[in-house]
Amino acid sequence: EKSVPVNPFPSVVAQRGVPVAMFTPPAASTTVHASLSYRFSVEIQPNRAKAKSHVAIADYPESYWPGMNLPTGHYRIIITHPGFEDYEESVEISDRDVVMAVTLEKSRTRRGSR
Numbered sequence: 001e002k003s004v005p006v007n008p009f010p011s012v013v014a015q016r017g018v019p020v021a022m023f024t025p026p027a028a029s030t031t032v033h034a035s036l037s038y039r040f041s042v043e044i045q046p047n048r049a050k051a052k053s054h055v056a057i058a059d060y061p062e063s064y065w066p067g068m069n070l071p072t073g074h075y076r077i078i079i080t081h082p083g084f085e086d087y088e089e090s091v092e093i094s095d096r097d098v099v100m101a102v103t104l105e106k107s108r109t110r111r112g113s114r
Helices: none
Strands: 002-005 013-014 018-023 031-034 037-045 053-055 068-071 073-080 085-092 096-105
Touching: 037 073, 037 085, 068 073, 085 096
Parallel strands: 037 096
Antiparallel strands: 002 031, 013 018, 037 068, 053 073, 073 085
């Protein structure tokens, strides 16, 4: 969280020209707190696994898309792909954009077979 001076006009916080937050300061306050957000992407290897991989952010209301903005905080990332082991990792978004590099491992067992 970053404290910013009050401005009587609505303000837009932009990062690299992309709006990431908009707020209108309350009239009676001297400061307002705006949460910062940063771009988040996942790079998946092997390349052939990218197209059918599903990336989810646990307990986050929006679906993942490459380059999405996430507010600062801790997130649990879950990646699934048919024929590969499920992948799960925690990531912290704190003060910069994050690109998470993931190498999926081939599944040792076939799903749906006994």
